Amino acid sequence: MRAYISSLCFLLIVSMKLEASEPQDIVIVVNKNNPIEQVTHRQLIDMYMGKYLAFPNGHMAITLDYRKEHPLRSAFFKALTGRNISQINAYWSRVKFSGKASPPQAYPSTEAIIDKVITTPSAIAYLPASAVTDELKVVYRFVQ
Amino acid sequence: MLILSLSTFAFSVVYAKIYYHHVFDTELKRLESTVRQISQTVSSTASIAAYLEDKDLANEVVNGLVSNDIILSAALTNKQTVLAKSILYKDQGALPFYLPNPFILQENIGIIYVVPNTLYIEQNARDSAFSSVQTLLVVVLPMLLLFAVLALFLISRPLGHLSKQLASVLPGSAQRIYVDPLNDQNEIGKIGKDINVMLANTETLFEQERSLRVEVEKLEKRFRLMFERSSSPTVLVKEHGEVILVNDAAKDLLAGMGIDSEERFPENLGQFCKTPDILYTFTENSIKLKQVMQSEFEFTNPLTLSSVWLSLIILNTKSDGQWYFQVFLADITARKTMLNQLSHRAQRDSLTSLYNRYGAELTLMEWIDSETQFSLLLIDLDKFKPVNDIYGHNAGDEVLKQIAKRLAQLVPNTELVSRWGGDEFVVAIKDVNIVKVNHMAQQVLDEINTSITYEKNGHRIELNVSASIGIAHFPMHADSLKGLVECADVAMYSVKKTSKNNFTIYST
Structure with a gap:
């Protein structure tokens, strides 16, 4: 029985790993109360790359990101800018030096991001499509 | 260099x-x-x-x-x-x-x-270019210098040497130029050898030229001798009259006439010619027509004042695009004199030295041809036959001689007196009226009537003759000589038949 459970667990882990490594849709979410219904790809770039810290309607926006080691980050920036993560990191290290713009706040996991979006009306973040809940509003969807 | x-x-x-x-x-x-x-x-x-x-x-x-x-x-x-x-x-x-x-x-x-x-x-570019050029020149200049020096020693000097040698060579001589054995196999040596071949050819050509020239000189000498020693006086003249050559015979002839042989032709001859216009026309035509022409001219020798006849033959020759005239002169005075004498003899009566009938006819024909008016007196002696018969032919000849002499004295030189034949004389006088003719006829009768003294065997004999004279006028009575003489004859006979010792003018 124990052997059966452990083998089941192993299968689960393997299946989870397989699921994680597969390409998956990434969506942009905001607080449910945010009046914004959708954003454009371009507006997303400008917000995430530090050009504008506001929604298209002029309200301030707080961009949320994952920590450097998070696997979703690389996929997101690739989808957003067409560049790999090392180029994005180089960009930020150059921009931070002059102090004009600063990178988004970094969080360790999707759960932490979801909590932050739910509690912050001006937050904007990206999630795997599968992680979206009813308390979030999807404003953009990257199609793989 | x-x-x-x-x-x-x-x-x-x-x-x-x-x-x-x-x-x-x-x-x-x-x-x-x-x-x-x-x-x-x-x-x-x-x-x-x-x-x-x-x-x-x-x-x-x-x-x-x-x-x-x-x-x-x-x-x-x-x-x-x-x-x-x-x-x-x-x-x-x-x-x-x-x-x-x-x-x-x-x-x-x-x-x-x-x-x-x-x-x-x-x-920067300039500096870089400049330093590159400097580097280049440092390499190239010594190379060019080396090239120039090599060219000087290997080409210019040997060529200069060849040219100096060549300049000192007398063309046509046996001299040759020296080719350095160092250059024997290269172009300089080849030029030297070629020059020597050319010099050898030149020498051969000069040799041929020289022997030809000797030939030509020999020939020229012979021709010159022929020309100069020729007994025919010859002068060679250029187109505009410049005298180029005069042979010895021509020199003698011209000197004899007091003409400088260097004088221009034909003026040298023309100054002493009796008919210079004809002479000049003759030479001009000859030069113009480029034909051989011959003519004879009479000259007065200024030294002796005697008449000289020269025959001129002009021969045109073209040589090297230039016209030359060979003028052959010949002194034909002697021949001319002889001909004149012959002609004189033919026209003269040997007894009286008057014109004979032939001579008289020539003169009268000339007058008729030139339409000169004249009166002709046909004189026929009366009683002449008895003189011959009684005193002999010598007496008769003496009568004729005496009458001829008197008539020649009576009639001016310009008119005509002639012995027409036997005891007939003809006198012709130009441009006269009837009064003068009658006067002349009377004078003739008077002269004839005057007695003629004849000596025979120491005896002086007085001979007397008379004459019947018939007169005719040209062109009043006839327009030909024959007709005129016939008219005079008719008139003369009418006198002879009637009175004798008288004259009458022909009347129809």
């Missing part, structure tokens, strides 16, 4: 100039491409600065650019505003580099303007 040095120098200068420009251009292009590369290098940072409108970052980019020697100034703009520019920046001469959006590559979001430091770049 000078030309060689000069051309070497000129080549160096031209080549250095071309090389200088080449290096200068290459250097200029290289520096411009460097400017491009530097601008390319900063373009990603510049894109970010333009994207974020980050003036600090933009300044950093611009300062970085300007810190290069080859960039004078720079500016960075995004679509609306100038984000940064260096102090000296001006639009003029700025090279634009378009900046893409760092995340959306198709979109241009700004421009970097870079002004190259043209002065610096050019100075």
Whole structure:
């Protein structure tokens, strides 16, 4: 029985790993109360790359990101800018030096991001499509 | 040698100039491409600065650019505003580099303007080109110098030596030039040998020429001798009368007439010619028609004042495009005199020396031809036959001689007196009226009636004759000589039949 459970667990882990490594849709979410219904790809770039810290309607926006080691980050920036993560990191290290713009706040996991979006009306973040809940509003969807 | 040095120098200068420009251009292009590369290098940072409108970052980019020697100034703009520019920046001469959006590559979001430091770049290029040329000249000049020196010793000197030798060679002589054994196998040696072959040919040609000239001289001498010793006086004249050659016979002839043989032809002869106009026309025609012409002219020898007859033959010859006239002279005075004497004899009566009938007829024919009016007196002696019969023929001859003498004295030279035949005389007088004719007829009768003294065997005998004279006038009575004589004859017979010792004019 124990052997059966452990083998089941192993299968689960393997299946989870397989699921994680597969390409998956990434969506942009905001607080449910945010009046914004959708954003454009371009507006997303400008917000995430530090050009504008506001929604298209002029309200301030707080961009949320994952920590450097998070696997979703690389996929997101690739989808957003067409560049790999090392180029994005180089960009930020150059921009931070002059102090004009600063990178988004970094969080360790999707759960932490979801909590932050739910509690912050001006937050904007990206999630795997599968992680979206009813308390979030999807404003953009990257199609793989 | 000078030309060689000069051309070497000129080549160096031209080549250095071309090389200088080449290096200068290459250097200029290289520096411009460097400017491009530097601008390319900063373009990603510049894109970010333009994207974020980050003036600090933009300044950093611009300062970085300007810190290069080859960039004078720079500016960075995004679509609306100038984000940064260096102090000296001006639009003029700025090279634009378009900046893409760092995340959306198709979109241009700004421009970097870079002004190259043209002065610096050019100075740099110039320095670089100059040092290249210096290096080149350091290599090339000694090489050219070496080449020039080698050319001097291997080509110019030996050629000069050959030319000096050649200048001292007398053409046609047996002299040859010396070919250095060192040059035996090269072009200089070949030239020397060729020159010697040419000299040998020249010598042969000269030899032939010389022997030919000797031949020609020999021939010329013979011809000259023939011409000069010829007994026929000959003068060679150029087209305009210049006398070129006069042989000995001609010299003698001309000298005998007091003519300088150097004088121009035909004036030299014309001055003493009795008919110079005819002589000049004759020579002119001969020269014009280029034909052989012959004629005879009478001259007065100024030394002896005697008459000289010369025969002239003019022969035209063309030689080397120039016309020459050979004038053959011949003194024909003796022949002419003889002919005159013969003619005189034929026309004269040997007894009385008056014109005979033939001579008289010639003169009268001339008068008739020239339509000269004249009266003809036909004189027939009466009682002449008895003189012959009684006193002999000598007495008769004496009568005729005496009467002829008296008539010749009575009638002027310009008129005609002749013995017509036997005891008949004819006197003709030009341009006379009837009174004068009658007077003349009377005078003739008087002369004839005068007694003639004849000596025979120591006895003086007085002989008396008379005459019947018939007169006819040309052209009143007849227009031909025959007719005129017939008229005179008719008139004379009418006298003879009636009174005798009288005269009458022909009447129809």
